[in-house]
Amino acid sequence: MVDARPDVPESEPPTRFAPEPLRRKSGTARPLRSAAAYLARTFGPGEVGPGGPGSLRLRGVAVLSGTLASLVIIVRLFVPQTVGMAEQGAGQQLLCSLGVRNLKPWGYTDLTSFIHPSWVPHQYYGEACGFTGSGEPVYSSQLLLLWLGKWLTPVLAWGPGLDTRAVGIVCCVVFGALIAGLVAALPGRTPFRVLIAALVTLVTADGVFADFFVSPYSEPGALLGTLALAVALLRYWNGRRPRWASVLMVVLAAAFTVSAMPQMASWLPAVTLALLWLPSGARRRASSARRRWQAFVMPAAAVVAIAGVAWAFLAVEPKRATEVNLYNTVFASILPNSPDPVTDLKWLGLDRSFVTAVGSTMDSINSAVYNPEYPQFGEQINRGKIAAFFATHPERLIGLGERGISALLTPELSDAGSYMADSGQGPGVKERRVPVVLGLYTAMKAAPVALPGLHLLTLLLGFAVAARRKSGIGRLAVVMVLGCWVQFWVVLIFEGQPDIHRQMIVAGFMTALCVPLLVALVSILASKSTQPHSQPHVV
Amino acid sequence: MPRSLAKRAGWGAAALLLAGVLSGCNQTLPGAPAGNPAVGECHLIVSPEQFDAVSEPSPPVACTEPHTAQTYKVTHVPAPLSGQGTRPGQQQLKALTARLCDVASLRTYLGAGERDGTTGLAIAGYAPSRDDWERGARAIRCDVLLAADDGTPRTTTLDFKGVLAGPDSAALRLCYRQELADGRLSDDGVDVPCTEPHTAEDISAWFNLESSVATPAARNARCLPYALQFLGVDALPAGIRPRPIIRTVNGAQTVRCAVAPVQSNVQSSPGTITGTLAPAGGQKRG
Numbered sequence: 008m009v010d011a012r013p014d015v016p017e018s019e020p021p022t023r024f025a026p027e028p029l030r031r032k033s034g035t036a037r038p039l040r041s042a043a044a045y046l047a048r049t050f051g052p053g054e055v056g057p058g059g060p061g062s063l064r065l066r067g068v069a070v071l072s073g074t075l076a077s078l079v080i081i082v083r084l085f086v087p088q089t090v091g092m093a094e095q096g097a098g099q100q101l102l103c104s105l106g107v108r109n110l111k112p113w114g115y116t117d118l119t120s121f122i123h124p125s126w127v128p129h130q131y132y133g134e135a136c137g138f139t140g141s142g143e144p145v146y147s148s149q150l151l152l153l154w155l156g157k158w159l160t161p162v163l164a165w166g167p168g169l170d171t172r173a174v175g176i177v178c179c180v181v182f183g184a185l186i187a188g189l190v191a192a193l194p195g196r197t198p199f200r201v202l203i204a205a206l207v208t209l210v211t212a213d214g215v216f217a218d219f220f221v222s223p224y225s226e227p228g229a230l231l232g233t234l235a236l237a238v239a240l241l242r243y244w245n246g247r248r249p250r251w252a253s254v255l256m257v258v259l260a261a262a263f264t265v266s267a268m269p270q271m272a273s274w275l276p277a278v279t280l281a282l283l284w285l286p287s288g289a290r291r292r293a294s295s296a297r298r299r300w301q302a303f304v305m306p307a308a309a310v311v312a313i314a315g316v317a318w319a320f321l322a323v324e325p326k327r328a329t330e331v332n333l334y335n336t337v338f339a340s341i342l343p344n345s346p347d348p349v350t351d352l353k354w355l356g357l358d359r360s361f362v363t364a365v366g367s368t369m370d371s372i373n374s375a376v377y378n379p380e381y382p383q384f385g386e387q388i389n390r391g392k393i394a395a396f397f398a399t400h401p402e403r404l405i406g407l408g409e410r411g412i413s414a415l416l417t418p419e420l421s422d423a424g425s426y427m428a429d430s431g432q433g434p435g436v437k438e439r440r441v442p443v444v445l446g447l448y449t450a451m452k453a454a455p456v457a458l459p460g461l462h463l464l465t466l467l468l469g470f471a472v473a474a475r476r477k478s479g480i481g482r483l484a485v486v487m488v489l490g491c492w493v494q495f496w497v498v499l500i501f502e503g504q505p506d507i508h509r510q511m512i513v514a515g516f517m518t519a520l521c522v523p524l525l526v527a528l529v530s531i532l533a534s535k536s537t538q539p540h541s542q543p544h545v546v
Numbered sequence: 547m548p549r550s551l552a553k554r555a556g557w558g559a560a561a562l563l564l565a566g567v568l569s570g571c572n573q574t575l576p577g578a579p580a581g582n583p584a585v586g587e588c589h590l591i592v593s594p595e596q597f598d599a600v601s602e603p604s605p606p607v608a609c610t611e612p613h614t615a616q617t618y619k620v621t622h623v624p625a626p627l628s629g630q631g632t633r634p635g636q637q638q639l640k641a642l643t644a645r646l647c648d649v650a651s652l653r654t655y656l657g658a659g660e661r662d663g664t665t666g667l668a669i670a671g672y673a674p675s676r677d678d679w680e681r682g683a684r685a686i687r688c689d690v691l692l693a694a695d696d697g698t699p700r701t702t703t704l705d706f707k708g709v710l711a712g713p714d715s716a717a718l719r720l721c722y723r724q725e726l727a728d729g730r731l732s733d734d735g736v737d738v739p740c741t742e743p744h745t746a747e748d749i750s751a752w753f754n755l756e757s758s759v760a761t762p763a764a765r766n767a768r769c770l771p772y773a774l775q776f777l778g779v780d781a782l783p784a785g786i787r788p789r790p791i792i793r794t795v796n797g798a799q800t801v802r803c804a805v806a807p808v809q810s811n812v813q814s815s816p817g818t819i820t821g822t823l824a825p826a827g828g829q830k831r832g
Contacts, residue, residue: 099595108593113697133603133675135596140636141676142599330635369637376637382630 043533068197069190076208077183083212083441084175084221088430090214090438091122091171091221093423098223100145102126103136105157107168109223120424120434122221124171141327146320148266149228152177175221178231182211182220185234192241194478199530206523207234213444214437215418216516218425225268229513232264232271237483237520240281244479254309257282261313266320269328270510273497275317277490282306284482331369332502333388338367338375339504341396344406355396356387368505390501397500411499412455414507416448418515421508444519458518462488465521468528478531484524491517583620583672583687585655586707588613591670591691592699600636601675602687614699615670616706618655619688621646623673633679643671647688655690656718657711661776662824663748664710665720665739666700668693692718695737716740716822720748722791722804723818733792743818746789746804749776755792755799765790769803776805778825786823 084090096118099109108129111118134142156174160166163173186204193200211217211230219226239260243253261278265271283306337355342348342365349359361384364375375381397404425438439445451457469484491514498510587606591597591614596604607613627634627642634642647669658664668691674683692700702717709715721744722735731745738744751772759765769788774780782788789806792799805823 099593103595113594117696129593132605133599134601135593135599135604139595139598140600142601327636369635374637376635377641
């Protein structure tokens, strides 16, 4: 649990925000400005000072908010019947390391039509457990949540193995704890904190995200890790200077996040920026050697530690997974959208005979793996070469980005059912009771430019709040958008097209978090500081 | 305990826990070396992942114990693939095992005659593990798996070697259960193993339904030689007659020759049988 503590040092006067809009012209209030004014009056950050965040009352509100958020997601997932995300065949590669086997139909269609939460104890041997096609071990920080779920399963009388419903409950509890931490770490008045926490809960409750909690996938680790990182960063920025406890919290949250899925290593640049982007006051105050160590060396050491975890995680990523991703990038992404595939093959150092495999996956009948020249692929293609290809063919990024936006705005895994086989629901039926993000993204599909628009607006307002109000929320908005962009392009460039909708889930979640962040930013900007501008403002 | 110390201990525990998770809590055992399989070994294969794995090193079980699969053939990776220092990819190996683990070898192992129809059998081919490959192993293991209609493995205590020539062959033989309508059995029937109640038994002879075999008599005449071959006789025994099954797949009609007890065609409640009519197998009237 995250403790609430003052956002500003006791020696500094508290920053006060009046409930009136900052730049309101008399008699010319526009609807947007009126809404911002209403937000500021009702939920505005208000007074921020030593008496607020650390108070016993706020701690109570944080715990209550976290408990409520946890219960909301539990009810949403388990009442009136269990919903989750049906697996598409890859779930076993992670859970098998816990010594369990899924009780599921043999056929693929039956498998994906419903969720099959029961996993029974099973002894695996050799390559039967691990990445599909090679048996290499698969690691993920999600194993921590799965391990807790395995411990909880017999307690809930769901059998001796592992039930993904128990994992769902673990995820809900962790989510509640993170919401409590968010309420404690946010600046401002209680209604403001609760509003932002409620919006984050609403976003997470959408089936495109919450359903993953009851699944064998590693996405819950990535989603909860992203949230944990946001809370840890807010805490980190709240202090006058980096403190080892807050830095350690960021390191742990980041380590958990980047080791959830290979694509999550893309968080590294954003986390680096976040750790080194300290309030100017903190730098000024770093006069003594100890302070300087705290202000610069400790964040730098944290960056090195997180980079080490990310590097170690990528080093143990199954080689087969890397090969599959590179294959998909070349044959399912670059070549099918190329005006001249033969020229591209030549640039990549591949024989022109591979042109018959354009548009294929490894499992296709016309897969390149059946080409006698296939060993050439392993010799010539690596991530560096793919990056170099796009660097020298920047025009390809336009089409790639368009396909990525389309995939991000289509977050539902269409062939994965949400219900259990005995639910009375038909095969493959999706559950859409909280379609806030799905609805927003569906609407945005009409004008996909709205997606980068949302990002840019969040980024600009984030910069504005970070610069003018010295607020951690502003920095968080900037870091979230930049992290989302890096993740978006890493997925597009290095992980190919066939499974792109699932791979874009985390980027979709980070985009959805821009909505509560925007509400917070607008609310802060629409409020007026009553403090002289010469003094530092910490929100 | 001072609060700061407790806090540090908590962080330390969290870090240790995370490190433990990341370092792996894999409960998978290495299993038996996959480089030297032997024909006749029985295995317990229960999951699709195990079935589809490139190598399958679970320790053999005694064939008198419940098992789902048995090795019917061991062969070797041919050149030039065998010359590779690192094991080829899954797709290449699966294409190779699909070619090497042939049905003809399986039928020979099962002791199947030309007219023995089978059901519920699947073939799985396994290559050496990566480590065994790098140690020079190139053996390919071909297993026959006993499976239900949907592919789910069925356990058995049968030894599959020569089983179709022996008295326990009914579990592997293909039979048909026809429905009775208006006092007559339907032309088609549901595929069932002959250990389940059925009305006809397949004799592994198929032909297209064309004008020359449009009448039941013509179909019976066409199937008769195959029925005699199946039964190992020169003339049909009393009480047994051909009963062709008509199967429609994607609009194309095929005649599957089968044999059945005569009386089961005319009773208002047709008599079903369990077991097989094959000379070496026993049958019971239902």
